[in-house]
Amino acid sequence: PRYDASNENKHGTRCAGEVAAAANNSYCIVGIAYNARIGGIRMLDGDVTDVVEAKSLGIRPDYIDIYSASWGPDDDGKTVDGPGLLAKQAF
Known part of the structure; x- marks a missing residue:
C-alpha cells in the first residue's frame, strides 16, 4: 500500500x-x-x-484462487454499488 497522512489506503x-x-x-x-x-x-x-x-x-x-475485492463506495448507510458489466464478466 501507499501510506500517506490521510491513512485511507489501508483497508485491503x-x-x-x-x-x-x-x-x-x-x-x-x-x-x-494462515499458510496462505x-x-x-x-x-x-x-x-x-x-x-x-x-x-x-x-x-x-x-494462478490466483481467491480474489478479495476490498474496495467499494463509502460505507455511509446510504450508498449501494456493485460491479459494472466488465467486472461482472471478469468474475
Missing part, C-alpha cells in the same frame, strides 16, 4: 492480514488461511472504473 492490507495472519503469533489473531500467500494488485491510485476493476480481476486466473 488489513483484510489480507486478517486472512493470512500467522498461527501462534502472540497478537490474538489467527488468519483463516498474499499478493496485491494495485488499482486504487487513480479513478476506479469498470475497465480498471475488470482488468484487475482478470490478472493470472490460472
